[in-house]
Structure formats: structure tokens, C-alpha cells
Amino acid sequence: xxxxxxxxxxxxxxxxxxxxxxxxxxxxxxxxxxxxxxxxxxxxxxxxxxxxxxxxxxxxxxxxxxxxxxxxxxxxxxxxxxxxxxxxxxxxxxxxxxxxxxxxxxxxxxxxxxxxxxxxxxxxxxxxxxxxxxx
Amino acid sequence: xxxxxxxxxxxxxxxxxxxxxxxxxxxxxxxxxxxxxxxxxxxxxxxxxxxxxxxxxxxxxxxxxxxxxxxxxxxxxxxxxxxxxxxxxxxxxxxxxxxxxxxxxxxxxxxxxxxxxxxxxxxxxxxxxxxxxxx
Amino acid sequence: xxxxxxxxxxxxxxxxxxxxxxxxxxxxxxxxxxxxxxxxxxxxxxxxxxxxxxxxxxxxxxxxxxxxxxxxxxxxxxxxxxxxxxxxxxxxxxxxxxxxxxxxxxxxxxxxxxxxxxxxxxxxxxxxxxxxxxx
Amino acid sequence: xxxxxxxxxxxxxxxxxxxxxxxxxxxxxxxxxxxxxxxxxxxxxxxxxxxxxxxxxxxxxxxxxxxxxxxxxxxxxxxxxxxxxxxxxxxxxxxxxxxxxxxxxxxxxxxxxxxxxxxxxxxxxxxxxxxxxxx
Numbered sequence: 450x451x452x453x454x455x456x457x458x459x460x461x462x463x464x465x466x467x468x469x470x471x472x473x474x475x476x477x478x479x480x481x482x483x484x485x486x487x488x489x490x491x492x493x494x495x496x497x498x499x500x501x502x503x504x505x506x507x508x509x510x511x512x513x514x515x516x517x518x519x520x521x522x523x524x525x526x527x528x529x530x531x532x533x534x535x536x537x538x539x540x541x542x543x544x545x546x547x548x549x550x551x552x553x554x555x556x557x558x559x560x561x562x563x564x565x566x567x568x569x570x571x572x573x574x575x576x577x578x579x580x581x582x583x584x
Numbered sequence: 585x586x587x588x589x590x591x592x593x594x595x596x597x598x599x600x601x602x603x604x605x606x607x608x609x610x611x612x613x614x615x616x617x618x619x620x621x622x623x624x625x626x627x628x629x630x631x632x633x634x635x636x637x638x639x640x641x642x643x644x645x646x647x648x649x650x651x652x653x654x655x656x657x658x659x660x661x662x663x664x665x666x667x668x669x670x671x672x673x674x675x676x677x678x679x680x681x682x683x684x685x686x687x688x689x690x691x692x693x694x695x696x697x698x699x700x701x702x703x704x705x706x707x708x709x710x711x712x713x714x715x716x717x718x719x
Numbered sequence: 720x721x722x723x724x725x726x727x728x729x730x731x732x733x734x735x736x737x738x739x740x741x742x743x744x745x746x747x748x749x750x751x752x753x754x755x756x757x758x759x760x761x762x763x764x765x766x767x768x769x770x771x772x773x774x775x776x777x778x779x780x781x782x783x784x785x786x787x788x789x790x791x792x793x794x795x796x797x798x799x800x801x802x803x804x805x806x807x808x809x810x811x812x813x814x815x816x817x818x819x820x821x822x823x824x825x826x827x828x829x830x831x832x833x834x835x836x837x838x839x840x841x842x843x844x845x846x847x848x849x850x851x852x853x854x
Numbered sequence: 855x856x857x858x859x860x861x862x863x864x865x866x867x868x869x870x871x872x873x874x875x876x877x878x879x880x881x882x883x884x885x886x887x888x889x890x891x892x893x894x895x896x897x898x899x900x901x902x903x904x905x906x907x908x909x910x911x912x913x914x915x916x917x918x919x920x921x922x923x924x925x926x927x928x929x930x931x932x933x934x935x936x937x938x939x940x941x942x943x944x945x946x947x948x949x950x951x952x953x954x955x956x957x958x959x960x961x962x963x964x965x966x967x968x969x970x971x972x973x974x975x976x977x978x979x980x981x982x983x984x985x986x987x988x989x
Binding site for chain 3: 459460461476479480483493494495496498517518519
């Protein structure tokens with residue numbers, strides 16, 4: 450089962466064409482990943498970031514259909530690949546059952562010195578479990 | 585003479601009504617103050633923030649007329665009041681000679697411990713000079 | 720009773736000092752007002768904006784204490800003054816019982832031609848009721 | 855020759871780790887494309903959007919190194935593929951000669967009805983020329 454993150458399209462997200470300004474989708478994606486670490490991994494970003502970080506190494510997004518002010522989106526986060534140092538995830542954003550965008554991104558772990566490192570156990574254990582159960 | 589900061593209204597600033605979404609004006613105001621510290625005070629924020637900070641204690645803004653995509657604004661920053669621990673400034677945003685908004689805000693200095701402190705000399709000297717010459 | 724709008728401080732809200740970047744507070748304020756029109760007035764912005772708008776004419780904010788990543792804020796929206804053409808409101812943002820900021824802003828109604836107009840009945844009736852009950 | 859768009863990393867772009875918050879890069883990418891249409895194509899977005907639009911159909915970005923507050927980036931926009939209905943472009947962001955990110959995105963043209971359409975001549979002529987000269 451993917452992790453579901455609901456997000457109504459608000460006024461602030463929309464551009465002069467009345468649709469979501471696409472850089473705002475990347476804020477939604479970041480919020481969804483932050484919610485996932487909070488709700489599923491059990492290590493909220495505000496705790497995780499005291500000792501390290503989870504920068505995004507790469508991201509690709511296809512925009513299928515525009516989203517309009519008031520649309521009720523659900524971002525569905527699924528695992529793609531889990532390794533000792535990285536986690537690749539897909540997010541499919543749906544409005545009812547219409548796909549709006551699909552993103553594919555890879556997170557890496559960095560320690561307090563800013564260098565790539567293995568996931569700490571507190572993160573790797575639930576991340577591995579989510580990956581195995583959901584894949 | 586006020587410090588002048590030009591800012592074209594870009595697509596990202598505009599809302600579904602085709603005018604500037606007002607929280608974006610506060611980013612412009614922050615960019616203008618950052619430019620002022622860089623160009624006039626000679627202490628860029630990226631240097632200043634290594635040892636302290638200049639949080640905004642309060643701000644009030646009147647929006648006179650909407651701004652549209654493509655408008656070429658100039659933000660005019662003038663001193664209002666300079667003290668040992670604070671600096672109050674006005675920014676008038678004009679498009680040609682039409683006023684779009686006027687803001688009034690107070691910056692304070694905080695040291696590396698996050699507490700209010702006197703302006704360091706490197707800041708207070710040019711800030712005082714700007715205040716005296718311009719007022 | 721004020722209208723309460725909860726908002727956790729997320730990674731996207733925070734600046735290099737680890738506290739909320741104040742232009743982000745204005746997005747929160749806008750989201751709170753949008754929630755208020757949805758939940759209390761019964762006219763969501765995505766409906767209201769088809770025929771008119773509610774631009775902010777002025778706003779002033781005092782920042783009492785910084786907010787940190789992970790803080791759970793509640794924005795409390797109360798009426799200050801209701802007239803045929805405007806609505807002045809206060810928002811007090813609390814973290815537990817510590818005040819973080821207080822804003823005071825005035826909304827006006829504009830019709831489809833972009834000019835100031837009286838509130839339509841569908842808005843003025845619940846707005847008046849909220850103002851009378853809450854004041 | 856790519857189109858060059860300079861962008862200093864400002865306070866507003868940076869996150870609690872002191873580096874650019876990656877959704878802000880997408881605003882920079884959008885600003886760069888807007889600058890390109892203004893400076894190279896000769897059809898500014900504020901004119902183009904009266905009759906149509908240029909939504910981004912897909913985008914992928916690799917983040918090579920973090921960018922810090924104060925860094926002076928240059929975004930270098932080059933053509934990848936030009937067709938009757940789309941334009942694929944690469945943006946390489948450099949700080950001095952260090953690559954920070956590389957994006958690859960496809961723009962499509964939509965008419966006033968929101969449907970995909972051929973580029974109007976006023977856009978396709980300079981877009982084709984830029985593609986031929988630069989490829």
C-alpha cells in the first residue's frame with residue numbers, strides 16, 4: 450500500500466492560467482516525503498535534521514493533466530528501490546482517479562559533515578520494511 | 585536618496601487573478617533589504633549571517649494598486665529611524681510613477697546566541713550614514 | 720470563538736537560521752483566510768473567485784518569537800470590524816500558549832470588473848454572523 | 855551558444871541546512887525560461903499568455919552539488935530538440951565552473967482553449983533559429 454498524502458489545491462499554488470504553478474508541485478512532493486518520514490518512518494525531519502539530512506539527488510516528473518484551484522489531490526508514495534545509502538520513490542498524484550503527475554526521485558543520506566553515509570538503523574529498518582511490504 | 589531595487593513582475597509572482605499574490609511582495613521586500621545590505625551597507629547577508637541575523641520585528645504594508653505580470657517595479661528603500669539596536673525602513677514600490685505598495689518595517693540585530701544586541705560597527709557606521717544623508 | 724487553523728512548521732517554511740522565513744507566514748495567513756471562507760463562510764475561494772475577489776488592502780504583523788521546524792502552530796482568526804465593503808480580521812498564531820505573531824489585515828470585495836463592491840449576500844450574511852457572535 | 859541567466863543565491867532560496875531548497879531551483883528554471891522568451895524569442899510571457907501558454911510537460915533534474923547562500927550561479931539554457939509542437943531544453947547551472955544541477959525539460963504550446971497546438975510563427979521562427987545555431 451502506498452503512503453497517501455492529501456493536498457487540496459489552494460490559491461497560493463495557482464498561476465495566472467488558474468492551474469498549479471509546477472514549482473509548487475515540488476513543494477507538495479517535499480511535504481509528502483516529510484509526512485512519510487513523520488508518519489511511516491517515525492523519524493520526523495525536525496529530528497532527523499539535527500544529525501544529518503536527506504537531500505534529493507535527482508528527480509523526474511511527468512505532468513499528465515493540469516490541476517485546478519480547489520482540486521483535492523492525493524499523493525501516493527511508493528518505494529522503487531532501497532539501498533544502504535539511497536531510497537528511490539515514486540509519487541503518483543491523483544484527483545479522484547485521474548492522474549495529474551508522476552514523480553520519481555532518489556533520496557540519499559548525508560551525515561552531519563554533509564557527506565553521503567549509510568542510513569542510520571532508526572531509518573533503514575522501517576524504510577526496508579516499507580519497501581518490502583509495499584513492493 | 586532612497587536605495588532603488590528594480591523587480592520585474594514575473595509569472596511566478598502572479599495569482600489566478602493575474603496580479604501579484606501578496607505574499608510574493610514580502611519576498612521582494614526581503615530581496616530588496618538583502619540587496620541594500622549588499623550594495624549600501626557592504627555586509628552581504630551571506631557574511632552577516634555567519635555571526636548573527638537581522639530578523640524583522642514587525643511590518644505593515646498598504647497595497648495601493650494591483651501589479652500585473654510584466655510590470656517593471658522599482659522598490660525605493662528609505663530610512664525612517666535608526667537606533668543602537670534597530671532600523672526602521674520604508675519601501676515604496678512604484679511602477680513608473682504609480683505607487684503599488686508602501687511598507688514600513690523594523691529590523692533588529694541578533695547575535696549568534698539569537699538575542700537582541702547592538703549593531704556591530706561594520707553595520708552601524710554605514711547604516712547611520714545612510715540614515716543621516718537620506719532622512 | 721476564533722476560527723482555528725492548525726499549521727505544523729515544515730521544512731519548506733524554514734530559513735538558514737532554522738526558523739520560519741517570515742514571507743512564509745503570509746502564505747500561512749492566506750491559507751488560514753482561505754480555510755475560513757471554506758469552513759465558516761461556506762463560499763470556498765475556488766467558487767468566490769469565479770465572480771470576484773477578496774484582495775488584502777493592508778496588513779500589519781508583529782513577530783513576537785521565532786517559530787522552529789516542527790512547531791505545531793494554531794492560527795486563531797477573529798473579527799475586528801465588518802462593513803458593507805470590507806472585513807478586518809486579526810490572526811494570532813500560537814504554539815501551545817506562546818504567541819508567535821499577531822496580524823491585522825483588511826479584506827475588501829471586488830466584483831468581476833476588479834472594482835470595490837458590497838459583499839454579496841452569500842458572504843455578508845455569514846460574515847456578519849461570525850462578527851457578531853465572536854466580537 | 856547557450857542563453858545565460860545569472861542568479862545569485864539569496865536568503866529566500868536557502869533551507870535550514872544553509873543550501874538551496876530544491877523546489878526553489880524550479881522557480882529559477884522557470885525564471886530562466888521566462889527570461890529566454892523575453893530576451894531571445896522576443897515574445898515575453900506577459901504577451902504570450904494573452905493567447906496561449908507554454909506548460910512544462912515533463913522535467914528531470916540531477917543535483918550534482920549543493921549551492922550555498924551567496925553563490926553566483928549562471929543557468930545555461932541550450933536546445934535539445936525542436937518540433938512543431940514542443941521544445942526540449944537543457945539547463946546547466948554553474949557556479950564558476952562547478953556544475954550544480956542539470957535539468958532537461960519539454961515545453962509544449964497550448965492555445966487559448968488549453969489544447970496542444972503548433973507553435974505560432976512568432977515563436978517558432980526564433981525558436982528554430984536558436985535551435986539550429988546552438989545545436
